[in-house]
Amino acid sequence: MPVAWPEKDDEELLSLIQDGSQQAFSVLVQRHTERFYRLAYRYTQNREAAEDVVQDAFVKLWEDPGKWQADRNNKFTTWFYRVVVNLCLDWQKRKKPIELGDQELTMADDRDSPDIAILHAEKQKILEKEIAALPERQRTALNLCFDEGLSNHEAAEVMGLKLKALQSLVMRAKTTLKERLKNYL
């Protein structure tokens, strides 16, 4: 009995996309857009930019699905995280340093009182600014490790590092942040 589209795994879908199947591409996009958007947003801190990055990544995959090769890459998501991270870093190189506007202040938790919400938003804004100032590899390690659904082992695989090396990068990043944010902790 043929397997239903949503039940096909990523690698099966990729193989069909390589044969030109738009339906397989639709299933893959619907399955993963949200998680890759979250990662892109952590880099760009801007909804439109994050959406553009994710769109670019998927359209590039559609244009040339042969870039993903099953024998070279064990898992589609590991490979695609790398693609998205590289696009985000390219985007950051083209843009000037992140300047967080007032819109971020409105992103505080609705359950908080206005004062606490503003304080939280302010802390978030400073945190994002300090993360953006971290060295590229430390920032990537942090973004991947604190992304929901991605284990440290997977994050290390995405970055092509040993687990210990990744943990060391995260540790250094957190030490820097702790130092720079000491007034807010």
Next chain:
Amino acid sequence: MATHPEEKIDEMLKTRRIQAANPDLAQRIILKAQMTPQAQVFSLGRWIKQTFAELHLPNPAYVLAATLMMGFVLGLNVPSDTAPENADAVQALIFLDPDEGLL
């Protein structure tokens, strides 16, 4: 509530806020891809697969071909019971040979 600076940093990192994407983002990506032509890259595996797909025959054709092949193989291996066309002439010569010998 975290008290240690290490825990506080972890908590802040875990609660980084993310503005939700447009609900139609996936649909937009799909539409954009539909308007984009796919690059045809050469892959040996895919070429072999496509070639076999081109040469694909319906099952009855395979059955017919297999039956014919079996027929030929069996036909060539089973010894023929039928006598040669000039069997009568051969028999006559065998019969005549001894008499001719006397002459």
